[in-house]
Amino acid sequence: MDLSGMQRLRESLVGLRAGLYARKSAYQGKHKAKGRSVKEQLDNGQTTANELGVHVVEQFVDDDRSASTYRAREREEFERMIEWIEGGKLDIVIAWSSTRLQRDLAVYSRLRDACKRHGVLWCYGGKVYDLSNKDDRFRTGLDALIGEREVDEMRDNILRTLRSNAVDGRPHAQAAYGYRRIYDARTGAFICTEAEPSQAPVIVELTRRVGNFENRTKIAVSFNKHGVTPPTRHWTKGMVKKLAAWHPGLAENEDIHPDWLARIEEAVDLRQEARDRLDADEDPVDIARDFIDRDEPLIMARWISATITAYAIDERYLGYRSHLGKVTNKEAWPALVDKSDHLRAVAAVKKGKEKRKYNQRPGKVIHQLSTLMICDICEIPVNSDKQHGYPRYSCAAPAPEGQKGYHAQRTGLDRRSLR
Template identity: 60%
Template sequence: MVSETFTASPGDVATRDARFPYAGLRGGIYARKSAYRGAKANRGRSVREQLDAGHADANRHRINVVGEYIDDGRSASRHGADVERDDFERLLRDVEGDALDIVIAWASTRLQRDLAVYVRLRDTCWVNGVLWCYGGKVYDLSNKDDRFRTGLDALLGEREVDEMRDNVLRSLRANAASGKPHGLSPYGYQRVYDTYTRAFVCVAINFEQAEVVREICRRVANGETYLGIARDLNEREVPVPALRWTNDLARD
């Protein structure tokens, strides 16, 4: 076995196998998904796949995973900034608290899609000597070339989400002009299409979901809390338009 001795870097490991320079570092895996479309069975799948990939990268580099950070159904762009990314904030606190030596993600865009957020995360990791790993590659934020590469990825990610937003807005305007619906049907309603032509006909009440909405309204009127209602709906396995019923979902 070939090894080298050097001044301790993240993880305070003084001697490493030269083939595995990041062995023994304490890693945190971050996974995020903005929103889900389609079958309920797909919900949560993206973050699970990201976590699996993160663990694979950690195993390949012999990094010790000490934490997982998951923001499911949370945007990382400035257009979704009204929704707090709780685990992203927890990740930053752990970086500042010397609980991590390296942050692992599936891609740069999982960490952020906003240049301002990139700078905040970059500087926090830089000051605390914490590395990044995404796409299987490790970046040292104290290295000017790695800062340039990660900064370029951040710019590309921000441009990508801005372009997607422009496309969505154009589609919204086109659908509105032609009288077509856009996006998902509100909970409690469903779209009706012509049996033969598949042309949109109208929006109709989904009676099963509508009864759930009426139940929530009755229970709120009787003084029950949104959190209590959400817990009960989850325990009864009432069909939900998200991963699970939450107090915010019940309120909406």
């Protein structure tokens, strides 16, 4: 566009209300880079807005969000932008490129139609598009089609690479607990996977103990008491809740190493922050993500029975590389456990599941009337537990505010009392 054309365009847009949209896909573990890319997009969008003479009234940012048909999560800010368009609050949407707005033809059509109905312009790559104009619809539609195809092609290439790596025994994602990877110091190329000296013996021990039918919870507690570093890689919402509820008088403190207790006691500010943010109704998942971004130490990480079970039956520790549930290479890396120990652990876990399946009734059933009775208020099955040593039946739905207990509750009730 020549100088006079740009001047006329600017004059026609002056005073319009603009919304800046920015998006970045998954960071694949590079949390310290989060926010950088979207900031660059927003800065560029503000520069474009200044050049066009439009007034930015709102910013819409979907950080760590995909726009493809394979996205795992919806884009909350994109949806909010649609609401602003349909609410008549915007006159033009500015983005870095077409692929920042969408990589899915269905989403493109939805956004295009909303903008067409409400007379909202698009601007990306420095060019303004009027969606009521057939030529502009064709151009933006072609860009959307190209963007969607790029995603499909990238996905196909990734899947081919994963299949090839699986057959060759090359690693995928992070190294499993018990192993470490060796890379060339000069080129950074992957060389091999080898046993991690401080972790491999832990895998050997837990596999043998599970195979000997030891209680997995007790195994986890013994690891925690002896200060065996757990395999936890990042904060979870459960860890945030435990941090907020922690105090020196907890009985469970006896089941963890003294050095771990000392680290928790020293983290006074972090404990208070967790309590304050939960009291303010902040989602514990968001708090956990924030702690991850800040590299807060994993002071609440623990061994649990589920982890003990998963590691005891994991074929990776036989040296196997699997892909989509199928073993593709049986000599991908050094085996940490003997096959006989592995098979005994698998058999022990399987037998435990069968015992629970055939010797227990559904749910937390302890007494004969559990799940047979139904609460007449909430229609939840009445289950059983013990209170002060006596059987108690309750529906587990809290009673109305100001009242104690549950809708349906009876202590010391058994079958004979109902005759």
